[in-house]
Amino acid sequence: MAFGFIKKIFSFGNKEVEERPADDAPAALTPPQPAEAAPVTPAPAVEPAAPPPVEPAVAAAPVAQPPVEGPVPEFLRRPAHEAAPAVEPEPAPEAEQPVEPEPVPAEIPPVSLEPEIAPVPEPRPVPEIPLEMPEPAPTIPEPEPEPEPEPEPEPEPEPEPEPEPEVAPAPPSHLRGGSAGEAERGGVPGSSSASKPMPSALSNEPLSEPAKEVQPSRVTVSKAVEAKAAPVAPAEPASAPRTPWFQRLREGLSRSSRELRDNISGVFTKRKLDDDTLQDLEDVLIRADLGMETAIRVTDALASGRYGKDVSDGEVRAVMAQEVEKVLTPVALPLELDLSHRPHVILVVGVNGTGKTTTIGKLAAKLTAGGLKVTLAAGDTFRAAAIEQLKIWGERTGSPVVSSRLGADAAGLAFDAYKQAKDAGSDVLIIDTAGRLQNKAELMAELEKIVRVLGKHDPEAPHTVLQTVDATTGQNALNQVEIFRNVAGVNGLVMTKLDGTARGGILVAIAAKHKLPVYFIGVGEQVDDLEPFSAGDFAKAIAGVS
Numbered sequence: 229m230a231f232g233f234i235k236k237i238f239s240f241g242n243k244e245v246e247e248r249p250a251d252d253a254p255a256a257l258t259p260p261q262p263a264e265a266a267p268v269t270p271a272p273a274v275e276p277a278a279p280p281p282v283e284p285a286v287a288a289a290p291v292a293q294p295p296v297e298g299p300v301p302e303f304l305r306r307p308a309h310e311a312a313p314a315v316e317p318e319p320a321p322e323a324e325q326p327v328e329p330e331p332v333p334a335e336i337p338p339v340s341l342e343p344e345i346a347p348v349p350e351p352r353p354v355p356e357i358p359l360e361m362p363e364p365a366p367t368i369p370e371p372e373p374e375p376e377p378e379p380e381p382e383p384e385p386e387p388e389p390e391p392e393p394e395v396a397p398a399p400p401s402h403l404r405g406g407s408a409g410e411a412e413r414g415g416v417p418g419s420s421s422a423s424k425p426m427p428s429a430l431s432n433e434p435l436s437e438p439a440k441e442v443q444p445s446r447v448t449v450s451k452a453v454e455a456k457a458a459p460v461a462p463a464e465p466a467s468a469p470r471t472p473w474f475q476r477l478r479e480g481l482s483r484s485s486r487e488l489r490d491n492i493s494g495v496f497t498k499r500k501l502d503d504d505t506l507q508d509l510e511d512v513l514i515r516a517d518l519g520m521e522t523a524i525r526v527t528d529a530l531a532s533g534r535y536g537k538d539v540s541d542g543e544v545r546a547v548m549a550q551e552v553e554k555v556l557t558p559v560a561l562p563l564e565l566d567l568s569h570r571p572h573v574i575l576v577v578g579v580n581g582t583g584k585t586t587t588i589g590k591l592a593a594k595l596t597a598g599g600l601k602v603t604l605a606a607g608d609t610f611r612a613a614a615i616e617q618l619k620i621w622g623e624r625t626g627s628p629v630v631s632s633r634l635g636a637d638a639a640g641l642a643f644d645a646y647k648q649a650k651d652a653g654s655d656v657l658i659i660d661t662a663g664r665l666q667n668k669a670e671l672m673a674e675l676e677k678i679v680r681v682l683g684k685h686d687p688e689a690p691h692t693v694l695q696t697v698d699a700t701t702g703q704n705a706l707n708q709v710e711i712f713r714n715v716a717g718v719n720g721l722v723m724t725k726l727d728g729t730a731r732g733g734i735l736v737a738i739a740a741k742h743k744l745p746v747y748f749i750g751v752g753e754q755v756d757d758l759e760p761f762s763a764g765d766f767a768k769a770i771a772g773v774s
Contacts, residue, residue, distance in 0.1 A: 478769040480727035480751035485772040488516045488733070492548075493541040501539045506531055509544065517702055518552070519737030525551045542773075549771035552736055556763035561745040563720065563760075566691055571603065571649040571657040573682060575690035577675060577716050579708055580663030582696040583724040583750065585614050588658050589621030590750070590758040595656055596625045603654040605645035606631040607638045607678070608662040618660055628652065638662065639677040646685045659690070666711035675716050693718045694747070697738065702731045709742055720745045723761070727751040732770055 478485070491512040495505060506527045513523035526548045530539065565572045574591075576584050585608070592602045604622050606629060608614035615631050622629035630645040642659050649657040661678065664671035682689040695718040697705050712718045721744050723735050739746060746761040768774065 476751055477726075477749075477765055478772075481732045481766075481769045484516065484732035485770050488512070488770065489541070489545065489772045491515070492544050496539060496541045496544060501530060501534050501537055505539075513548070513733075516733040517731045517737055518733040519740050521740045522552060522555055522733075522736050525555065545771045545773050549767045549773050552770065553763050553767035555736055555740050556746070556761075556766060559739040559743060559746050560761050560763040561747065563692070563747040565600075565656060567655055569686060569688060569691055571646070571654045572692070573646065573686070573690040574656060574658045574692045574694060575661065575678070575682070575716065576658065576694050576696065577661050577712055577718065578663060578696040579665055579698075579701075582663070582698040582701075584608075584663065584696050585617050585621075585660055586753065587694075587696050587722050587724060587748075587750065587758065588618065588660055589624070590755050591748075592621060592625045592627050592658060593755045594758070596627060600655040601653065602627040602656045602658060603645065603649035603652060604629045605642060605649075605657065605659040607641055607645075607660045609634060609636045609638050609641065610662045614660065614662075628654075638674060639681045642678050643681045643684070646682060646689070650685075666708050672711070672715050679716055690717075692720060694720050694722055696722045696724050697735075698724055699726045699732050699734060702734055703737070705734050705738060706741060709738055709744065713742065713744070718744065720747050722746075722748045722750065722758075724750040735766070736770075 492509065495508040495512060509530070510523045510527050513526055514520060518526075529547050529551050530544065534543070565574075576588055578584050588604065592604060595602050602625065604618055604627050606615040606618045608618075609632060612634050615634070619629050619631070621627075628648075630641065630648055632641050632644075638661065645659060646657060659678070661675065662671070664675065666672065679690060693716050695709060695712050695716075697709065699705075701708070709718065709721070721738065723746060726732050726735075726749055735746065735749075738744070748758050749761050749766070750758050
C-alpha cells in the first residue's frame with residue numbers, strides 16, 4: 229500500500245518532469261533516477277521505509293510544484309488524464325506484486341504483540357482513508373481476503389516470534405471462542421490449561437461410567453430384590469423359618485406336647501410327689517411314645533431331688549425336657565460326607581409313604597447350595613409318580629436324573645447311575661428306592677441286591693444309608709429301623725411328618741434303643757423345612773417349655 233502511494237507520487241513527479249524536459253530534457257531526466265533508486269532501498273524494509281520516503285517526496289514535490297502550477301496547468305491536466313490511466317495499470321500489477329509485504333502479515337504477528345495490537349491497525353487506516361478514498365478502498369478489500377488464505381508462510385522466515393503463535397494454538401483458541409481468547413491473550417497458556425481440565429473432566433466421566441457398569445450386578449441383585457419385593461407376604465414367612473425355627477418346631481410338635489402337657493397336669497393334682505404319682509407319670513410318658521427307658525429316667529430324676537415335696541406340672545415338664553435332651557444329645561449329629569469316595573453314594577430307604585422322594589429333593593437342594601455336584605437316581609421303578617417327582621426336583625436343583633422304564637430292575641439302575649455319576653464327576657449320588665414293608669421278604673431281598681451291585685463299583689458303597697421314619701407310625705418305627713438296619717445297613721435317620729402327629733416322642737425311643745444318628749427332621753413340605761436335628765430344641769418343644 230505504501231509503495232503504491234509512493235510510486236504514484238513519484239510517477240506524478242516524473243511525468244511532470246518529463247513534460248518539462250520537453251523544454252529541458254537533461255534537467256528532468258536526472259531527478260527521476262534517484263527517485264527510482266529511492267524506492268529500491270525501502271524494498272527490503274517494507275514498513276519502516278514508508279515514512280522516510282514520504283518526507284523526501286514531499287520535499288521533492290514543492291520543488292516541482294512551482295514550475296508545474298505556473299507554466300502549464302492545462303498540459304498537466306491533459307497528460308494527467310492520459311497519464312493517469314497509464315499510471316493506474318502500472319501500480320495495479322505493482323500492487324499485486326507487493327502482496328508479499330502487505331500489511332496483513334503484520335496483522336498476523338500481532339497475535340504475539342500483546343501490548344501493541346491496538347496501535348498497529350489504527351495508523352494504517354488513518355493515512356489510507358484521508359489520502360485517497362476511492363483508490364485505497366479497492367486495495368483494502370483485496371488484502372483482507374488474501375491474508376486469510378496464505379499469508380503465514382511468507383512472514384515465518386522473516387520474524388522469529390511467529391513460530392511462537394504457531395506453538396501456541398491460537399487458531400483453535402479463536403475457533404473455540406474468539407472473544408474469550410482476545411480477552412485472555414495474556415493468559416493463552418491459561419486457555420491451554422483450561423483445555424487440559426476438559427480432558428480431565430472427560431476422564432472423570434468414564435471413571436464414573438465403569439463404576440456404574442460395576443453396578444450391572446447391582447442390576448441382577450436389583451432384579452432379585454424386585455422379585456422378592458413383589459411378594460412381600462411370602463418373603464416374611466420365608467424368613468420366619470430361620471429366626472423362629474424353634475417356634476415352627478413347637479408348632480409341629482404342638483399336638484404331641486399339648487397331649488403330654490394335659491396328661492401331666494392331670495397327674496399332678498396331688499400336692500406331694502409320692503410313688504403313686506411317679507407311677508402315673510411313667511404311664512403318661514410311655515403312652516407319649518417316649519419309650520420305657522426315657523420314662524424311667526424322668527421319674528428317677530424327679531424322685532431323687534423332689535420326693536415327698538410339692539411339685540407342679542411345670543417343674544415336671546422342665547425335668548422331662550432335661551432328661552430327653554440327655555437321651556437325644558448323643559444322636560444329634562451332622563451328616564458328614566466322605567468325598568474321598570467320588571461319588572459319595574447315599575441310599576435312601578424306608579416304608580411306603582415316609583417321604584423318601586421329598587427328602588431326597590430337599591437334601592439335593594442343600595448339597596447343591598453348598599457347591600456340590602449331585603446326581604439323582606430314580607430307583608423307585610414301581611411308581612411312575614416317584615420318577616416324575618424326582619425329575620422335578622432335579623430341575624429345581626439343577627441335578628441330572630438317571631431313570632429307566634417303569635418296572636425295570638432297580639439294582640441295574642443303581643449300577644448304571646453310579647457309572648454315569650462317576651463319568652460326570654459328581655460329588656454325591658443319591659439313590660431313591662421303592663417303599664417296602666419290612667415284612668415283605670422279596671422286597672427286602674431286592675434291597676440287598678442293590679447294596680451288592682453298588683459294592684462292585686466300590687466295596688464301601690453305599691457310603692451312607694438313610695432311613696426316613698414317619699413320626700405317625702409310632703412304636704412300629706422301632707421294628708422298621710431294626711429290620712432295615714440289618715438288611716441295608718442303615719446308619720442314619722431322618723424323622724419326617726413331625727407336624728402332623730401326636731406321637732413325636734417316638735424319636736426319643738428310637739434314639740434310646742438303636743443309638744442311630746438323627747441327621748434331619750422335617751416339619752413341612754418346603755425346602756427349608758428340612759433342618760438339622762437339635763436335641764435341645766426338640767426336647768423343649770415336645771415338653772412344652774421355652
